[in-house]
Amino acid sequence: MTVPLLEACDLHYAYPGAAAAARLCPGQRCDALAGSTLAIHRGARLALLGNNGSGKSTLLLHLNGTLRPDRGEVRCDGAPLGYGRRALAALRQRVALVFQDPDDQLFAGTLAQDVSFGPLNLGLDEAATRVRVAASLTAIGLADRADLPLHMLSHGQRKRAAIAGALALQPDLLVLDEPTAGLDPAGVALLLDHLDALHAGGMTVVLSTHDIALARDWADEVALMHDGRIVAGGSPESLRDHPCLRPAVFRRSRISEVP
Amino acid sequence: MLHAIDACAHTNRWRTQGGPMALFCAGLMGCALLAPPLAAAPFVAAAASAAAVLGARVPAALFFRTLLVPAGFLATGALALCVTLDLEHARLGFSGAGAATALATTLRAAAGVTVTLCFACIVPTAQWIALLRRARVPAVVLDLLLLVYRTLFVLDAEFLAIRRAQDNRLGFRTARVAGRNAARAVAVLFLRSLQRAARLERGLAARGYVDRLPVLTPPSTATRHTYAVAALVPALVAVAAVVLGAGQ
Missing domain, CATH: 1.10.287 (Helix Hairpins)
Structure with missing residues (x-):
């Protein structure tokens, strides 16, 4: 059996202050992750499916070391992650994370400058960086907007700009937190086309979503998340009759009935 | 207005001429601050406005409408300088010396503001930050x-x-x-x-941030020729101001 590219093993995590909030609101969980286990294999196209507050974003933040678990561990190529400066830098080159809100990670004066941040951090010279920036912007369909400031881009374009910033690192694994949130159907279709092209080029892609149809249609593999745990996983076909994946059930948030 | 000026800076004809425009505006600003204001200010304001509106094709309406805002502040300040308080008769009066100071100050400030707006409308932030980087x-x-x-x-x-x-x-x-x-x-x-x-x-x-935010230098199309022109115009303005100022 092949070693997964990245593996989350029994992750537990609580945000600071969550326990105090849980005392004020009986019934509220204090653990954002309560034993999440997930394996991501090379070449996968995986959708992490769950309701709001199920822990999807928190789990994704663990995958590139942005958050460190209270308990459990993340393994990359079978080796536990290190959280030192060098180890994290090496990990973030391999595992690029794209946040749900693009304004959480875009900062520079122009689009091209923002995309150049990652390659320059890797120590590439300016000529090599320009090549990577051009390739990333072309891959995501924004080459003609390279010299525009970020606030002159639409929300959908800023989402793609954030992806371009991640692609410029040439990662093995691209992790996207709710990439289709706030996009119209045409924007979703365009984004998925770009993701398909990246996957066809050999990149492993993981995205989180609460859109069942998107998970079914796009992913090769789906992991269902609820209350900070992965409660089911497999191909969309194998989960077709899963009670969680019946749209009406999902909409009524009865995913909690899953054992 | 912030968005309009920024958009203008990123779309004008001279947006990739950050270096020459910085030289041009620095020269004009030097004239505005150091040369005799009555002679220099009109030339400086005219040169900056012409560069922005005719050269870089900044929309005239945006440029001159934006100037109205600081002009309002300058007018208020000038009025205050023109007034003197006569304590003997407990009344406000007109001050000739104050008016002369107000005129010189207002002209100098108006010229400086016009140059600043010219720079803001023509040079995108990424360009002038790159210039500061070159200036160490x-x-x-x-x-x-x-x-x-x-x-x-x-x-x-x-x-x-x-x-x-x-x-x-x-x-x-x-x-x-x-x-x-x-x-x-x-x-x-x-x-x-x-x-x-x-x-x-x-x-x-x-994204790998540790303690630096390195980014690419934006493209520049500046040449020796554009630098020379950018230096020549303020020099001519300075000469004209000095000659006219000496005659006054």
Whole structure:
């Protein structure tokens, strides 16, 4: 059996202050992750499916070391992650994370400058960086907007700009937190086309979503998340009759009935 | 206005001429500050306006309408200088010396403001930050400038959203309610700016940020010829100002 590219093993995590909030609101969980286990294999196209507050974003933040678990561990190529400066830098080159809100990670004066941040951090010279920036912007369909400031881009374009910033690192694994949130159907279709092209080029892609149809249609593999745990996983076909994946059930948030 | 000026800086004809425009504006600013104001200010303002409107094709309406805002402040300050308080007769009077000072100060300031606006409308932020980098300004200062520039627009969008949300729920129905809600909007914006800063820090950490924000230098089409022209115009303005100033 092949070693997964990245593996989350029994992750537990609580945000600071969550326990105090849980005392004020009986019934509220204090653990954002309560034993999440997930394996991501090379070449996968995986959708992490769950309701709001199920822990999807928190789990994704663990995958590139942005958050460190209270308990459990993340393994990359079978080796536990290190959280030192060098180890994290090496990990973030391999595992690029794209946040749900693009304004959480875009900062520079122009689009091209923002995309150049990652390659320059890797120590590439300016000529090599320009090549990577051009390739990333072309891959995501924004080459003609390279010299525009970020606030002159639409929300959908800023989402793609954030992806371009991640692609410029040439990662093995691209992790996207709710990439289709706030996009119209045409924007979703365009984004998925770009993701398909990246996957066809050999990149492993993981995205989180609460859109069942998107998970079914796009992913090769789906992991269902609820209350900070992965409660089911497999191909969309194998989960077709899963009670969680019946749209009406999902909409009524009865995913909690899953054992 | 902030958005209009920024958009103009990123779309004008000379947007990739950051170096020459910085030289041009620095020269004109030097003339405005050092040359005799009565002679220099009209030339400086005319040269800056012509460069912006005729050269870089900045929309004239935007350029001159924007100048009206500082002009209002300058006029108010000039009026105050023209007035003197006669303590003997306990009345306000006109001061000839004050008026002369007001004229010189206002002309100097108006010329300086025109040059500043010319620079703001023509040179994109990325270009002038690159110039500061070449001038060996410490990297941490430039990183801060980049973040402030980006954050300004993010928070401007947030503030607009907050104001619209209040307005849609009749938050500005009366002057009293409007004042109270404007203060609430500012308070909310303060909290949001802290949250935004925390989220941006996390986002940048996920992209490999440690203690620097390196970015590419924006493309420049400046040549020796454009630098020469950019230096020549302020020099001519200075000569004209000195010659005319000596004759006065």
